[in-house]
Amino acid sequence: MKYFLFFLIIAHGSVFAQPPGKPPAEKFILAIHGGAGSIKKGQMSPETEKLYAAALEQALVAGYTILKNGGSALNAVEAAVKIMEDNPLFNAGKGAVFNNEGVIELDAAVMNGKTLEAGAVTGVTTIKNPVSAARAVMEKTAHVMLAGKGAEKFAAGAGLELVDPAYFFTETRWKNLQKAKEADSVERNQSPEIKSSEGKIGTVGAVALDRSGNLAAATSTGGMSNKKPGRVGDAPVIGAGTYANNSTCAISCTGWGEFYIRLVLAKTISDMMEFGKMSLEQAAGEMVLKRLPALGGDGGLVAIDVNGHCTMPFNTAGMFRGFIKADGKAVVKMYKDGD
């Protein structure tokens, strides 16, 4: 018995501390985001603030329940993202933004850190939960990424829930589009570039480490308000907005997607850890707080490494975010100062 206790002490936090047959370490964790952007303190009504906090907590608890019961990181991130897709507060699924022709085109991706398997859909308009379609692409096809009508046809065949495009409509996002159109038309007289992402971004995503030590990531979005039809953002691009690898980390990004694609942002963080021996926090900070703004982009991300460390950097005014660990205490934040 003395030796057994000693073993427990030296092996604290490792899988060896578990009795045989039981799930391993208690360091499982889920982190989520509900979009980065111009989220400033005092801008939202206390009621809206409460709605966001409740929605984030609901997503965290859904994923936590899965992880606590020994479920996979993949199941946890899908469950958390689905809840946010179904909630019109977020720019994903119901409540997503419109493209410049007034159509809601949705993107999503998932990645399994254990196998490096990945799935993604882009430009879908009738799939209720794009994150589940992305997972179906991963599990039921020989492909990683399907676009548009092809993705919808596959989703129908795979038994996913389809909806009329009107299901995704919200008055708030429609007004956002009109505002974005006005702003862009001014900017476009000078240059083809959109000069600011102000009020136009926001995405949902989740990353998790499960009790078996597996990582997963998922991201879902309507993209950027007033985007061109057919625009593919970073969320469905493996390595840009979504990435998971058991040997390094799991990452889900939110922000001005074009910059994340050009920087191949998520995979670069993983590579900084693998080849540059940086910590997750160092690597994510270097990308989000230095290289991303240096190129002119903005946004943030949530990330978890194989040891359960979590980092949630962003360079915008705020980012809807939160995490939950084995203690079951959901921590939700929105603003820069950490509140």
Add this chain to the structure above:
Amino acid sequence: MKYFLFFLIIAHGSVFAQPPGKPPAEKFILAIHGGAGSIKKGQMSPETEKLYAAALEQALVAGYTILKNGGSALNAVEAAVKIMEDNPLFNAGKGAVFNNEGVIELDAAVMNGKTLEAGAVTGVTTIKNPVSAARAVMEKTAHVMLAGKGAEKFAAGAGLELVDPAYFFTETRWKNLQKAKEADSVERNQSPEIKSSEGKIGTVGAVALDRSGNLAAATSTGGMSNKKPGRVGDAPVIGAGTYANNSTCAISCTGWGEFYIRLVLAKTISDMMEFGKMSLEQAAGEMVLKRLPALGGDGGLVAIDVNGHCTMPFNTAGMFRGFIKADGKAVVKMYKDGD
């Protein structure tokens, strides 16, 4: 005069050897590929072999002429790729493969290593030269990637040449589709995975270093024969099949795209150089000869680093490939033994 000669000798190969006002170093280089796959010696007729060699040489000379005259790496890779898109021998533009509904859906991307600007199109069916559409996305929109009808609408507005989808049709590829359908239908009874890429892959691409020291990459493809409609391969995914960065290298890939996406293959090579201090050859070899086959994938790539070093690894039977340096001598190879 004695001192001038001495200066030339010590500065050999560096920009300092150039008289002021003239273009810098003579180390400009262009490398191209016309697809990797089951290209075995003795399989092609000598006539077909000659046709491929001539086509590759034509693409090399077109890019060389631009580079020699001080043109940009971006112009050189676009010109080389366009020639291969227009040639029915290659799986890009005219002569591309069919998806499993008998439609030719084309993908392409370009990236500018100087600015990290990038452009891509996917799933286009009416744009004669997808590589030029990718470049137009990069230069004339705020986006990096446009898919399907949205990309085609943009291309029409940007003045790119549109064609009837029948333009891309070739009898050879139609027969390939029937063969692929038979093979896949057998495999599909066991698993949703396609078990082999045999006879189904092939893509074109180019990388260049110009006299100003700038790198660029471009890739264009019809993807994989018998793919699902809407399937996005690695070619248009920045960091997977196409990547360029003046601080490391330029890369264009060809092969079983899904594995390149999951490995974020091209960017990983760049990151191995940046964070792991590996040489281009080491990094490209590690990915193409070790990690890619370890995951079950196959294919190859062409890559050039900022010092003009070139590597062209592949793990298939053969790869249509070639390079041309300042001496203007086009070197073309097809098989594993280097011929």
